[in-house]
Amino acid sequence: MSDPALRLVADSRELSNDIDEILDAGFRYAFSLSHDGAEAEDLVQDACLAMLTSGAAWDRRYFFATIRNRFIDRFRRSRKVLFLTLDDSDSDSGADLTWEAPDVLESGLLDRALSRLRIEEREALFLAVVEGYTAEEIGRNTDRPRGTILSILHRAKKKLREFLGGDGGVR
Amino acid sequence: MMEPRRIDDQIRDYYRGHRLSDDARARMKAALRTGAVETNGSRWWWTRVAIAAVLLISVTAIALWFAVLRGPAPASPQELASIVVQTAAVGHNEQQELEFRVSRTAELREAMKSLDFTPVEPEVMAKMNMRVVGARYTTIEGVMAAQILYVGPNGEPCTLYELRQVQRLARIPSGEHDVDGLRVSVWREKGLLMVLARPVA
Numbered sequence: 001m002s003d004p005a006l007r008l009v010a011d012s013r014e015l016s017n018d019i020d021e022i023l024d025a026g027f028r029y030a031f032s033l034s035h036d037g038a039e040a041e042d043l044v045q046d047a048c049l050a051m052l053t054s055g056a057a058w059d060r061r062y063f064f065a066t067i068r069n070r071f072i073d074r075f076r077r078s079r080k081v082l083f084l085t086l087d088d089s090d091s092d093s094g095a096d097l098t099w100e101a102p103d104v105l106e107s108g109l110l111d112r113a114l115s116r117l118r119i120e121e122r123e124a125l126f127l128a129v130v131e132g133y134t135a136e137e138i139g140r141n142t143d144r145p146r147g148t149i150l151s152i153l154h155r156a157k158k159k160l161r162e163f164l165g166g167d168g169g170v171r
Numbered sequence: 172m173m174e175p176r177r178i179d180d181q182i183r184d185y186y187r188g189h190r191l192s193d194d195a196r197a198r199m200k201a202a203l204r205t206g207a208v209e210t211n212g213s214r215w216w217w218t219r220v221a222i223a224a225v226l227l228i229s230v231t232a233i234a235l236w237f238a239v240l241r242g243p244a245p246a247s248p249q250e251l252a253s254i255v256v257q258t259a260a261v262g263h264n265e266q267q268e269l270e271f272r273v274s275r276t277a278e279l280r281e282a283m284k285s286l287d288f289t290p291v292e293p294e295v296m297a298k299m300n301m302r303v304v305g306a307r308y309t310t311i312e313g314v315m316a317a318q319i320l321y322v323g324p325n326g327e328p329c330t331l332y333e334l335r336q337v338q339r340l341a342r343i344p345s346g347e348h349d350v351d352g353l354r355v356s357v358w359r360e361k362g363l364l365m366v367l368a369r370p371v372a
Contacts, residue, residue: 027191041195048199100175130186
C-alpha cells in the first residue's frame with residue numbers, strides 16, 4: 001500500500017477505535033510541554049492537520065514528534081527560550097526519588113510544582129512516568145543522550161521533592 | 172486525611188485527568204474523517220486534503236470569531252490580577268535566560284525593537300537603588316511584555332514586567348500581593364502597566 005491516500009484511508013479505519021486514546025495521549029504530551037490547556041489543544045490540532053496533509057501513517061510516536069516540532073516552532077516564533085542545555089553532572093542514581101507524599105493532586109499543589117519545572121524536565125517526567133518510556137527511548141525521541149535524560153529526570157524529581165516536601169510534609 | 176501515595180502514581184493520575192475538550196475532539200475527528208473519505212484516489216489527493224484543511228481552518232476561524240464576539244464570561248479584575256501576579260512570580264522564580272544584557276534602560280529601548288511600546292525605567296527603581304541587568308521578551312495573559320531583570324545593592328534580583336495597557340488588562344487594580352514568598356506590586360506609570368516581583372524584605 002504505497003499510495004499515501006490509500007494508506008491514510010486504511011490507517012483511519014484502523015485508527016477509529018484508538019483515535020480517542022491517541023488524541024488524549026497527544027493532548028497530555030502537549031500539556032506536559034506547554035502546561036497550558038488551550039495551548040495544548042492548539043498544538044494537537046496543528047499536529048493533526050500536519051499529519052493529515054502529509055499523509056503520514058498514524059503512529060503514536062510520530063504524532064508525539066509532530067506535536068513536539070509544532071511546539072518548538074511556536075516558541076521560535078515568539079523568541080522565547082526553549083530547551084536549555086544541561087550537563088550530566090547532576091545525576092545521582094543513589095538518591096531515593098520514588099517517595100510517598102500526601103495527596104498533592106487534589107490540593108492543586110502538584111499542578112503548581114509541575115509548572116515550576118523546566119519544559120524539558122516536565123517532558124521527560126511525563127514520557128517516563130505516564131508513557132512508560134525508558135531513558136534510552138526518551139533520548140532517541142528528543143535527540144539527547146541517555147545520560148542527559150537521566151540527569152533531567154533526576155533534577156525534575158529533586159525539584160518536585162523540594163517543592164512538595166520529600167518526607168511527607170508539604171511546604 | 173488522605174493516605175500518602177507514591178509521587179509517580181500522583182503524577183500519572185494528574186496527567187490522566189487531562190483530556191481533550193469534547194469540542195476539540197469532535198473537530199479533530201471530523202477533520203480526520205473528512206481526510207479519509209475525501210482522499211480516496213491519488214490524483215486529487217493533494218487538492219482534496221488542501222480543501223479539507225481550508226474547511227477546517229475556516230470552521231475554526233468562524234468558531235474563534237464567534238468566541239471573540241460572544242466570548243466566555245470575562246474574568247473579574249481580581250481574577251485577572253491574580254493571574255498576572257502569579258505569572259510574574261513564576262517568571263521571576265524561573266529566571267529564564269536573558270536575551271539582552273544591558274547596563275542602562277536606554278540600551279533596552281534600542282535592543283527591544285519588537286515591542287509595541289518603548290520600555291521605560293519606573294521612578295521606584297532608582298529610589299530602591301536597583302540596577303538594570305538585562306531583559307527578554309515574554310507574554311503576560313497573551314500580551315507582549317518586556318521582562319526586565321534588576322539587581323539591588325546587595326545583589327538581590329527583582330523582575331519587572333512592562334506591558335501596554337490593553338483594554339482587557341485596564342481593569343486590573345493597582346496594589347501589592349504576596350505570592351510564593353515574593354512581593355508582587357502592580358501599578359501604572361507612563362502609560363504602561365508595571366508588575367514588579369521581588370523577594371519579601
